[in-house]
Amino acid sequence: MASESKKGQQMWGGRFAAQPSDIMQSINASIDVDRRMVREDIAGSRAHADMLAEQGIISEEDNLAIQEGLDQVVAEVQEGSFPYRAELEDIHMNVEARLKELIGEPAGRLHTARSRNDQVVTDFRLWTRGALTEARRSLKVLQRSLVKRAGEHTDTVMPGFTHLQTAQPVTLGHHLLAYVEMIERDRARLDDCARRLNESPLGSAALAGTGFTIDRDATAEALGFYRPMANSLDAVSARDFALEALSSLSIAATHLSRLAEEIVLWTSAQFAFAKLSDAWSTGSSIMPQKRNPDAAELVRAKASLITGQFAALQGAVKALPLAYAKDLQDDKQLTFSAFDTFGLCAASMTGMIETITFNRENMRAAAAKGFSTATDLADWLVRELKMPFRDAHHVTGSLVAKAEEKGCDLPELSLEEMQAVEPRLTNDVFSVLTVEASAMSRQSYGGTSPVRVAEQVEQWTQRLG
Ligand code: ARG
Numbered sequence: 001m002a003s004e005s006k007k008g009q010q011m012w013g014g015r016f017a018a019q020p021s022d023i024m025q026s027i028n029a030s031i032d033v034d035r036r037m038v039r040e041d042i043a044g045s046r047a048h049a050d051m052l053a054e055q056g057i058i059s060e061e062d063n064l065a066i067q068e069g070l071d072q073v074v075a076e077v078q079e080g081s082f083p084y085r086a087e088l089e090d091i092h093m094n095v096e097a098r099l100k101e102l103i104g105e106p107a108g109r110l111h112t113a114r115s116r117n118d119q120v121v122t123d124f125r126l127w128t129r130g131a132l133t134e135a136r137r138s139l140k141v142l143q144r145s146l147v148k149r150a151g152e153h154t155d156t157v158m159p160g161f162t163h164l165q166t167a168q169p170v171t172l173g174h175h176l177l178a179y180v181e182m183i184e185r186d187r188a189r190l191d192d193c194a195r196r197l198n199e200s201p202l203g204s205a206a207l208a209g210t211g212f213t214i215d216r217d218a219t220a221e222a223l224g225f226y227r228p229m230a231n232s233l234d235a236v237s238a239r240d241f242a243l244e245a246l247s248s249l250s251i252a253a254t255h256l257s258r259l260a261e262e263i264v265l266w267t268s269a270q271f272a273f274a275k276l277s278d279a280w281s282t283g284s285s286i287m288p289q290k291r292n293p294d295a296a297e298l299v300r301a302k303a304s305l306i307t308g309q310f311a312a313l314q315g316a317v318k319a320l321p322l323a324y325a326k327d328l329q330d331d332k333q334l335t336f337s338a339f340d341t342f343g344l345c346a347a348s349m350t351g352m353i354e355t356i357t358f359n360r361e362n363m364r365a366a367a368a369k370g371f372s373t374a375t376d377l378a379d380w381l382v383r384e385l386k387m388p389f390r391d392a393h394h395v396t397g398s399l400v401a402k403a404e405e406k407g408c409d410l411p412e413l414s415l416e417e418m419q420a421v422e423p424r425l426t427n428d429v430f431s432v433l434t435v436e437a438s439a440m441s442r443q444s445y446g447g448t449s450p451v452r453v454a455e456q457v458e459q460w461t462q463r464l465g
Contacts, residue, residue, distance in 0.1 A: 011093050025087060028326075033333045034091040035084050038077050040126040041091050042070050044119060044202060047222035049110055051215050057113065062106040069103035070095075090329075091123070092116050113214050115206035117236040117324040122202040124332060126223060128245055131339040132194040135249065136187050138346035143180050143187075144464050145354045150176040151457040155450040157435045158273065158363035159372055166370030168442075169435040172358060173453040179259050180460055186252035193248050197241035200225035204232035207323040237323040239313070242335050246310035249342050250303075256345050257303035260296040263352060267293050272362045277355035280348075295348045302341050309338040367435040371400050371410055376432040376441065385424050395422045 010016070020028070046067060053063035073095060076082040088094045093116075100107035153172035160170035200220035203210065209232045216228035229235035266273035276293055284290035313334045316327050374396050381392035398421045403410050406417075411433040418425045431437060443449040 011088075011096070025089075028089060029086045030090045030329050030332070031084055031086055031088065031094060033336065034120075034123075034329075035094070036336055037091055037123040037127050037332070038082070038095065039074075040123040040130075041095050041119070042074055042077075043126065043223060044122045044219075045095065045110060046070055047219045048114055048202060050222065051218045052109075052112060052212075054218065055213055055215055057212050057214070058106075058109045062109050065103045065106040066099070066110055069099045069107065072102050073098055090116070090120070092119050113203070113205060113210040113212035115204075115236075117206050118201050118204040118232075120329075121236060121238075122200065122223070124335075125197050125199075125201065125225075125241060127332075128197060128242060128335065129194055129224075131335075132190050132197075132245060135252070135339060135342055135346070136190050136194075138343055138350075139183050139187050139190075139252065140464060142346055142350045142353065143183050143460070145350050146176045146180045146183075147457055147460040147464060149353060149356075149358075150174075150180070150453065151461070153358060153360075154453040154457060155436075155439075156358065156360050156363060157367045157439050159367040159370065160448070166366075166372050168375055168448075169367040169372050169438045170448040171439050171450055171453050172363065173450070173457060174448040176353075177453065177456050177460070179255065182255045182258075183252070186248065186255060189248040189251065190245070193241065193244045196244065198224075198226050199229045200227070201229050201235035201238075203228060204235040207233055207236050233323045237320065237325075237328070239317050239328060239331050242331050243310065243313055243317065246306070246313055246335060246338050249338055250307040250310045253299075253303035253306040253342055253345060256349050257300045259349060259353075260299035260303075263296040263356070264293050264300070267291070267296075267356075271366070272359060273366070274356050274358050276352060277357070280352045280355060293352075295352060299345045299348055302345050306338045306341055309334040364435060368409060371403065372435060373410060373433045373438045374400055376438045377410060377429065379441075380429050380432045381422070381425075384426075384428070385422075 010020070013019075049058065049063050049066045049070075052058040053060050058066075073082065076098070082094075083098065084094055085097070088097050096107060096110060099110065150173035153176070156172040157169050158172050158175065159166045160168050160175070200216065200223060202219045202223070203214050203216035220226070220228045229238075263274070263276070265271050267276055276291065276296075280293075280295055281291040282294040284292060313331055316330055316334075320327060377399065378389065378392040378396040381387045381395055382389050385392075387395070399410065399413065399418060402417060402421065403413055406413070411430060415425065415427055418429070432441070439448055440450065443452055445452070
């Protein structure tokens, strides 16, 4: 586009003799990003115009013309014919300019007692509020599938790990429910954030408020905010709501990444605990036997992107003096992208969890390896022989060494071999050395026993509705 044709198009161009350079326009324009807030922008304008009319700042006729013009803009947005124009910089000026084309003079009254500084952050709060609701919903869907799969596997025994070394047998249901707990806290953080951000900056104008007798309570209420923000300087420049959203999202994505990592491990030939469905596996272009867990790997990587977006936004904000500065325009790209990525990750995890098949035999066999019931043996010595736990730990250690030497697992030692280490051991000890007995015995609240897991599954099913 030639500079000539842009002459006079800038809404703020009154004091300028020459047009901005093309590159200036490119770095300055945000329409490709902020067009996603078109609905929020129109909602904000409707509330503002209604309030201006109610306060007698504009006439009822002008308000009517504005509202009808905005109806037309909405229709154009819906049918995809709304003309987004880069030379109009951002969504606010695009909507206003189109309104002017549609209704003429009354459009020029809409911006009374308002600035793009309060307008943009009003839109952005509304958008983020909606995105937080959607993120919470997607996590709830994932929780539901985790709970469902946990219900199918309350008594499926697998190895529990510490340091990725076999530690003690656990149940798969217990393992899956651990993620349900994490995700519940993630949802609570997102919910907290949504409540804290739900205050209206509209009416703060450029930075200092306005001399017009506006009613900020009315616009706050119309837009579903709890109340107007109390300090106009804070209102136009605060972005901690976006930082909080991205940090909460980053923590939630970290949890998705941990679950993704489990899937990568479990579906490997070495673990062989699970198999992804065809819909969630990819092949290799050279190795015909491969079933790759690409989606899980990408969730792992994308969690870092979200964390990076949080860090980038924090960097953009941390050295800004009050009030608005154009640096704040780049908050939206980061935030939109983080929410998009997050939605994709949550949906992918749900898809994988819903359709993954678990191999009970392999899990059980792995649980029995690595002396996983050694603690049960030590606990038996404490219970039956009244040994102090530290001594029992020592005796068990000797038995493990003996089994290791023989190249067998603990239950494969004979009673005689055991009694050579501790003569008071009886045949009864074998009853605690199976992985099922071990898992079943851990009935403490929060423990891995199938009865406790079944209770938790029941509670979560009720809770998630
Ligand atoms: N597009 C701008 C943004 O996203 C709107 C606010 C512009 N305000 C200004 N004083 N230039 O931040």
